[in-house]
Amino acid sequence: MMEAKKVMLSGIQPSGELHLGNYLGPLRHWPSMIEEFDCYFFLADLHTITVRQDPAALRRRTLSLLASYIACGLDPEKCVLFIQSHVPAHSQLTWVLNCYTMFGELSRMTQFKDKSARNADNINAGLFTYPVLMASDILLYQPDFVPVGEDQKQHVEICRDIANRFNGVYGDVFKVPEPYIARVGARIMSLSTPESKMSKSQPEGCVFLLEKPEDILRKFKRAVTDSDTERCVRYAPAEKPGVSNLVQIYAAATGKTYEDVEREFDGQGYGKFKPAVGEAVVEVLRPIREKTEQLLADKAYLEQVYRAGAERASYLAGKTLRKVYKKVGFLPG
Numbered sequence: 001m002m003e004a005k006k007v008m009l010s011g012i013q014p015s016g017e018l019h020l021g022n023y024l025g026p027l028r029h030w031p032s033m034i035e036e037f038d039c040y041f042f043l044a045d046l047h048t049i050t051v052r053q054d055p056a057a058l059r060r061r062t063l064s065l066l067a068s069y070i071a072c073g074l075d076p077e078k079c080v081l082f083i084q085s086h087v088p089a090h091s092q093l094t095w096v097l098n099c100y101t102m103f104g105e106l107s108r109m110t111q112f113k114d115k116s117a118r119n120a121d122n123i124n125a126g127l128f129t130y131p132v133l134m135a136s137d138i139l140l141y142q143p144d145f146v147p148v149g150e151d152q153k154q155h156v157e158i159c160r161d162i163a164n165r166f167n168g169v170y171g172d173v174f175k176v177p178e179p180y181i182a183r184v185g186a187r188i189m190s191l192s193t194p195e196s197k198m199s200k201s202q203p204e205g206c207v208f209l210l211e212k213p214e215d216i217l218r219k220f221k222r223a224v225t226d227s228d229t230e231r232c233v234r235y236a237p238a239e240k241p242g243v244s245n246l247v248q249i250y251a252a253a254t255g256k257t258y259e260d261v262e263r264e265f266d267g268q269g270y271g272k273f274k275p276a277v278g279e280a281v282v283e284v285l286r287p288i289r290e291k292t293e294q295l296l297a298d299k300a301y302l303e304q305v306y307r308a309g310a311e312r313a314s315y316l317a318g319k320t321l322r323k324v325y326k327k328v329g330f331l332p333g
């Protein structure tokens with residue numbers, strides 16, 4: 001008998017356009033993961049409304065992200081690709097798990113503290129219970145691994161705590177998942193302020209996945225480096241954050257090691273290096289942009305993909321939800 005594949009799940013919020021940090025971080029590793037694991041990927045649209053969204057823009061971005069996912073190599077025949085709000089079990093399990101999550105532990109989430117400081121006029125309950133929705137997203141599918149960035153590690157930890165607490169009361173209902181942090185290229189920094197992570201909220205330092213080649217090249221030419229007199233291309237994040245970020249991006253885009261990159265640009269200064277990084281990125285992103293545009297022109301296909309995805313996801317999610325409902329004592333409907 002064939003050994004069952006391990007299950008992996010990840011979600012991404014359609015709250016902005018995908019950028020190079022998303023791609024060189026988690027996304028790029030996903031196509032190889034679908035060969036190795038049973039993969040569930042979803043667009044976390046329920047999560048986005050913790051901050052106000054423009055409805056038409058949210059719809060547009062959700063579809064565009066789905067297309068980009070497929071363009072990045074997530075073949076919908078080989079993995080389950082769906083939209084979170086299409087699978088009601090996510091919201092349903094969230095209610096149950098809200099009752100097994102402590103006010104104190106949610107108050108300690110760093111992202112809640114940051115986001116409520118930034119959205120002082122809209123500190124809604126959803127922002128507070130967001131990690132419970134994320135725990136539900138995960139636990140419904142009993143995954144072994146959850147690939148997330150550093151910033152989401154705390155949410156995977158609280159998910160584990162909630163699962164252990166629930167299992168402690170009712171027996172082994174949930175598999176307790178492991179976070180899976182990709183190493184190389186996991187933390188791409190802004191091109192304009194290399195001390196902070198690349199983010200769509202700082203568009204000058206951010207390279208979007210669907211951006212035009214000339215705009216990408218312009219951003220790399222303007223990338224902040226340093227005033228080191230040797231102008232030496234070297235990976236040393238503490239001393240040279242800007243250059244190290246470019247080394248990291250170039251290495252990730254070309255598959256070279258940091259040492260290879262240092263050797264390749266030895267003695268050449270930043271003037272040659274910056275456009276070379278830009279061109280490498282343009283080449284990595286070109287097929288993704290072209291494929292995304294092609295898919296977005298075929299709405300019927302995309303609809304068929306997300307409907308089929310929701311159906312497959314609902315099957316597994318429904319199984320877990322029924323088990324939970326039974327354990328807590330709800331009468332079967």
Ligand code: TRP
Pocket residue numbers: 009010011012013044047133134137138146147148152
């Ligand atoms: N909260 C994650 C983010 O903002 C997205 C997300 C939602 C997620 N549910 C998830 C990631 C479940 C992994 C697993 O990036």
